[in-house]
Amino acid sequence: MSDLPPGFRFFPTDEELVVHFLSRKASRLPCQPDIVPFLDLRRFDPWQLNGKALQGGNNCYFFSHATVNKVSPSGYWMPVGAKETVTSGDKDVGTKTTLVFHIGEAPLGVKTSWVMHEYRLSEDGAAVPSSRTNRNSSSSASRKRGNKRPDLNLAICRVQEASFFGVEETELSCLDEVFLSLDDLDEISMPY
Numbered sequence: 712m713s714d715l716p717p718g719f720r721f722f723p724t725d726e727e728l729v730v731h732f733l734s735r736k737a738s739r740l741p742c743q744p745d746i747v748p749f750l751d752l753r754r755f756d757p758w759q760l761n762g763k764a765l766q767g768g769n770n771c772y773f774f775s776h777a778t779v780n781k782v783s784p785s786g787y788w789m790p791v792g793a794k795e796t797v798t799s800g801d802k803d804v805g806t807k808t809t810l811v812f813h814i815g816e817a818p819l820g821v822k823t824s825w826v827m828h829e830y831r832l833s834e835d836g837a838a839v840p841s842s843r844t845n846r847n848s849s850s851s852a853s854r855k856r857g858n859k860r861p862d863l864n865l866a867i868c869r870v871q872e873a874s875f876f877g878v879e880e881t882e883l884s885c886l887d888e889v890f891l892s893l894d895d896l897d898e899i900s901m902p903y
Contacts, residue, residue: 721767729805737861757825777866824873
């Protein structure tokens, strides 16, 4: 991150994450600048990503292997809702899955406010943008390595707490307010 210019901000759209980052990384093409790290999601809980993943506002970005069971040291990620299609122009280039982190063992874990969007390439292998530097050298290098199709098991992830995600915060119950105000007993008021 020290090579980035002052004031650099990272706020990519879904399309940019899939086309400019994921498809290049999956095809083993260079990403310039190469700022999104690869993390093994099984080794980290969401609150441990700060300092390990790329920070963009309240979001953490990283590459990871797309796995069926997303388990971490303290819990697991559970998919919610239907997969969304990510498009570029009129072409489907990838999918976006929303997952919520639960503490404990599946399926009895406690739901948290941590949300992850996992982006994967579409099954037909999304079109990879051509390298601007030298198109022929990158394609010949790709042929030498034997890479004819992108790695469809690679994902790029965006993680954030739901309170930063625009979700309305729930109102505290009377008991929650009492417990939070125990340090100042003069201001405790109970409803009648």
